[in-house]
Amino acid sequence: QQKVQQSPESLTVSEGAMASLNCTFSDGTSNNFRWYRQHSAKGLEVLVSIFSDGEKEEGRFTAHLNRANLHVSLHIREPQPSDSAVYLCAVSITGNTGKLIFGLGTTLQVQP
Amino acid sequence: GGIITQTPKFLIGQEGQKLTLKCQQNFNHDTMYWYRQDSGKGLRLIYYSITENDLQKGDLSEGYDASREKKSSFSLTVTSAQKNEMAVFLCASSIARGDTEVFFGKGTRLTVV
Numbered sequence: 001q002q003k004v005q006q007s008p009e010s011l012t013v014s015e016g017a018m019a020s021l022n023c024t025f026s027d028g029t030s031n032n033f034r035w036y037r038q039h040s041a042k043g044l045e046v047l048v049s050i051f052s053d054g055e056k057e058e059g060r061f062t063a064h065l066n067r068a069n070l071h072v073s074l075h076i077r078e079p080q081p082s083d084s085a086v087y088l089c090a091v092s093i094t095g096n097t098g099k100l101i102f103g104l105g106t107t108l109q110v111q112p
Numbered sequence: 113g114g115i116i117t118q119t120p121k122f123l124i125g126q127e128g129q130k131l132t133l134k135c136q137q138n139f140n141h142d143t144m145y146w147y148r149q150d151s152g153k154g155l156r157l158i159y160y161s162i163t164e165n166d167l168q169k170g171d172l173s174e175g176y177d178a179s180r181e182k183k184s185s186f187s188l189t190v191t192s193a194q195k196n197e198m199a200v201f202l203c204a205s206s207i208a209r210g211d212t213e214v215f216f217g218k219g220t221r222l223t224v225v
Contacts, residue, residue: 034214043116043202043218088155090214099145099170100214102155 002027004091006103014111019076021106023089028067034100035063035074036088044088048074079110114139116217118203123222127195133188133220135203141215144186145204148172149219155202161186190222197224 003026013019023033032051036044048063050056050072056063060077076083086105093099116137125131137144145160157170159178167178177189186203203217 036216044204044216046213046215049213090155099157099160100155104152104154 002030002091002093002101004089004101004103006087006089006106008106009104010107010109012109012111013079015080016078019079019083019108019110021074021076021087021089021108023072023074023091023103025070025072025091025101027091028070030091030093032092033063033065033072034090034092035061035072036090037083038086038088038105040085047087076108079108081110081112084108084110114141114215116203116205116215118201118217118220120220121218123220125190125193125222125224127193127224129193129224131190131193131222133190133201133203133222135186135188135217136184137186137203137205137215137217138184139205139215140183141205141207142183143206144180145206145214146170146176146178146186146188147202147204147216149200149202151198158188158201193222193224195224197222 007022034049035047047061048058050063050065062075065072088105089103090100119134143162146158147155149155156172158172161180179187200219202219206214
């Protein structure tokens with residue numbers, strides 16, 4: 001069974017400083033990886049989906065996937081207070097791209 | 113763009129009560145999902161459905177029933193609410209094949225008294 005772990009559990013950064021979040025997974029055969037953001041009492045907003053090793057950028061959000069190291073990261077450029085939220089890493093179950101295994105999340109606080 | 117609508121937003125039930133949560137999507141997606149989110153445990157898949165009238169169990173299906181009455185709607189029933197239970201139930205949908213996005217609703221927050 002795929003296991004997904006996120007670190008750090010919580011992160012505080014100053015507005016404008018780069019924020020980096022990490023996610024490790026146990027099964028490298030999964031074929032897609034997603035980062036979601038969840039604001040308090042709201043649904044999940046997909047930020048970046050990445051399917052191949054390397055980098056994928058969506059606006060201020062960049063994901064790096066290294067399948068050999070079982071690692072995917074999210075970097076947030078110039079974070080703003082409105083980026084304060086819980087960030088969730090999700091890994092697909094092999095053979096069904098919609099069935100996701102989630103990490104427990106990183107709570108990001110961006111201070112003005 | 114489309115939207116996933118979950119009703120109700122808040123649900124308060126009593127121990128032993130049968131409770132039903134509803135989800136509608138207008139993406140015309142084939143597959144729909146129900147996830148449960150607990151503090152400290154992340155999101156876990158309860159049921160999913162790949163087409164109308166189809167039902168597949170996830171990791172957390174015990175204690176739940178689900179129904180895909182039509183392509184756009186997917187309902188979840190808590191068969192017997194557990195005292196002091198608190199969780200958020202999230203509905204999601206996606207196209208059936210390929211590497212596609214999975215979109216989520218805003219959730220139903222359940223409290224059992």
